[in-house]
Amino acid sequence: SAVISQKPSRDICQRGTSLTIQCQVDSQVTMMFWYRQQPGQSLTLIATANQGSEATYESGFVIDKFPISRPNLTFSTLTVSNMSPEDSSIYLCSLRGGGSDEQFFGPGTRLTVL
Amino acid sequence: AQSVTQPDIHITVSEGASLELRCNYSYGATPYLFWYVQSPGQGLQLLLKYFSGDTLVQGIKGFEAEFKRSQSSFNLRKPSVHWSDAAEYFCAVGASSSGNTPLVFGKGTRLSVIA
Numbered sequence: 001s002a003v004i005s006q007k008p009s010r011d012i013c014q015r016g017t018s019l020t021i022q023c024q025v026d027s028q029v030t031m032m033f034w035y036r037q038q039p040g041q042s043l044t045l046i047a048t049a050n051q052g053s054e055a056t057y058e059s060g061f062v063i064d065k066f067p068i069s070r071p072n073l074t075f076s077t078l079t080v081s082n083m084s085p086e087d088s089s090i091y092l093c094s095l096r097g098g099g100s101d102e103q104f105f106g107p108g109t110r111l112t113v114l
Numbered sequence: 115a116q117s118v119t120q121p122d123i124h125i126t127v128s129e130g131a132s133l134e135l136r137c138n139y140s141y142g143a144t145p146y147l148f149w150y151v152q153s154p155g156q157g158l159q160l161l162l163k164y165f166s167g168d169t170l171v172q173g174i175k176g177f178e179a180e181f182k183r184s185q186s187s188f189n190l191r192k193p194s195v196h197w198s199d200a201a202e203y204f205c206a207v208g209a210s211s212s213g214n215t216p217l218v219f220g221k222g223t224r225l226s227v228i229a
Contacts, residue, residue, distance in 0.1 A: 030214060031214045031215075031216075033216045041221075041222075042204065042219055042220065042221040042222045043204070043219045045216055048216065092157075092158075094216065096208070096214075096215070096216060096217065101146055101165075101208070102148060102160050102163055103148070103206070103208070103216060103217045105157055105158040106157070107157045108157055
């Protein structure tokens with residue numbers, strides 16, 4: 001199994017500011033995934049982050065709004081830029097792997113934008 | 115393209131009653147299938163998974179699921195629901211042995227349990 005930690009666990013931010021979410025994994029992984037979960041909704045994949053290359057974004061998500069860094073095989077950051085109240089969500093870091101191919105999730109960052 | 119349909123957005127059952135949550139998938143090859151649970155304010159926890167072999171799989175917390183290829187279904191069941199089972203349940207499908215592609219998740223089914 002994999003242990004994933006995220007910081008911060010929650011934050012309340014003002015409109016127009018940016019927040020960087022950190023994700024740390026206890027093992028080396030090639031791909032890491034970032035999800036958004038809006039209130040009462042399912043998981044929406046934002047992007048796939050491959051170490052050493054630019055992240056691949058899903059339809060509806062752009063790098064200027066959600067820049068991602070992947071400096072090494074155990075760490076990634078997601079920045080939510082120029083925030084608006086619509087960005088209020090839980091943001092989850094994830095990876096897939098291990099012998100069972102299940103997907104592991106971090107505890108999430110609960111973001112509230114005022 | 116892969117997809118997962120969970121037709122029930124919200125289900126309410128009485129404590130002690132049986133439960134079945136539906137999941138239908140669309141996938142071109144033999145799928146890897148999963149059920150996750152998300153309790154209020156908690157992270158996602160894996161309940162069970164199916165890769166191959168016996169089509170009835172057992173998971174944690176007394177849950178089981180049955181893979182039916184002919185119906186493209188992977189329904190989750192529990193014979194007797196406990197109040198602590200109230201949560202959001204997600205079905206997911208993915209390619210086999212691929213850490214490079216994420217699972218595709220359904221929209222989830224919210225389970226409420228009443229006394």
